[in-house]
Amino acid sequence: MFSDLRQAFRTLTASKGFSLLIVGVLAVGISANAAMFSIVNGVLLKPLPLADPQRLVSVETTVRGEPDGTSYPDFLDWRAQTSSFDALAVYASSGITLTGVGDAKAFTALVVSPELLSLLGVPPLRGRVFTAEDDKPGAPRTAIIAESVWEKHFNRDENIIGRPVTFEGDPFTIVGVMPASFEFPFDAEEKTLVWVPVRASRFSASWAEQRSASFLHGIGRMKPGTSLQSTQADLSTIAGRLAAQYPRNQSRGVVVRPYRDVLVKSTGLRSSCCCLPWRPSF
Numbered sequence: 001m002f003s004d005l006r007q008a009f010r011t012l013t014a015s016k017g018f019s020l021l022i023v024g025v026l027a028v029g030i031s032a033n034a035a036m037f038s039i040v041n042g043v044l045l046k047p048l049p050l051a052d053p054q055r056l057v058s059v060e061t062t063v064r065g066e067p068d069g070t071s072y073p074d075f076l077d078w079r080a081q082t083s084s085f086d087a088l089a090v091y092a093s094s095g096i097t098l099t100g101v102g103d104a105k106a107f108t109a110l111v112v113s114p115e116l117l118s119l120l121g122v123p124p125l126r127g128r129v130f131t132a133e134d135d136k137p138g139a140p141r142t143a144i145i146a147e148s149v150w151e152k153h154f155n156r157d158e159n160i161i162g163r164p165v166t167f168e169g170d171p172f173t174i175v176g177v178m179p180a181s182f183e184f185p186f187d188a189e190e191k192t193l194v195w196v197p198v199r200a201s202r203f204s205a206s207w208a209e210q211r212s213a214s215f216l217h218g219i220g221r222m223k224p225g226t227s228l229q230s231t232q233a234d235l236s237t238i239a240g241r242l243a244a245q246y247p248r249n250q251s252r253g254v255v256v257r258p259y260r261d262v263l264v265k266s267t268g269l270r271s272s273c274c275c276l277p278w279r280p281s282f
Helices: 002-014 016-045 072-081 116-120 147-154 202-207 228-245 259-265
Strands: 056-063 066-068 085-099 105-112 142-146 164-167 170-178 194-197 217-222 252-258
Touching: 056 228, 056 259, 072 085, 072 228, 085 116, 085 194, 085 202, 105 116, 116 217, 142 147, 147 170, 217 228, 228 252, 252 259
Parallel strands: 105 194, 142 170
Antiparallel strands: 056 066, 056 217, 056 252, 085 105, 085 164, 085 217, 142 194, 164 170
16 A cells, blocks of 8 residues: 555656646545535525525426526516515526726626515615615616625725615615625525616616516515415416416416425526526527
C-alpha cells in the first residue's frame, strides 16, 4: 500500500499540469457535493422557512398533460374564481439593473403578483410587501430589495423606504427590505435580491395581457382543511371553463402538487424556475 502511495506521489509531482488537473477535478467534485448537501439539507431535511409550509402547493398550467408556464390572464382567472386558497400567486425570475447609485449594478430579480410575499409569510425587515394597488396598470412602480442590497449599495440608509431609484431606466420607489434570511425560490441558481410587481417591469408588463404568454410559475396556500384532491378538482373546473371560453386554452389544464414534492423533483437541480427573458408558449 505504501509503495502504491509513493508511486502515486511521484507521478503527481512529476507532472505539475496533471497534478493541477487532479486537484481541480477534486475541488469541483467536493464543491458540487457540498452545494448539493446544502440544498438537500435546506429543502428536504429541515422544515421550509415559510409559514404553514404543509399548506403550500405548486399550481402549474399543463399543455396536453405536460407542465408548462402559466399566463398572467389565466392566473387572474384562477385567483378570481377559486374557493380553495387563502392566497394564490405567480412569479418568474429575471434580471434587473440599478443605475444612479455609483456604477450600474445587475441583480437577480423576481417579477411577482402582489400576493407572493405575504403568501410566503416572511415579514419585511423594513417597510411593507406589495399590495394590489402596486400591480395596477399605470401604477407608480414599486420595488422591494434584499437586506444585502440595502447594506452594500445604500449603506443601510434609515430613510430607504420611499427612496426613489432607477431600475432598467425606469423610476421606482423602494417600499420594503426583505431580511437576509429570506430566500425564494429555493431552487434558483442565484439568490433573488430585488422583487417587483409583474406590471411594474416594462418587460413582464408587455406579456401580462397576453393569454398566450406562458412565463410564470404558480404557488398557493390552501385554506385550512382543504384537501389536495378538492383543490385539484376546483382548479380543473376553472380550467375547463377557460377552455370553453378561449380556443387557446383548449389543450390546457392545470396540476396542483405539494410544493415540497416539486422541490424534491427539482433537486437535480435548478430546473423548476422560469426565467426571463422568456420563451413564450404560443
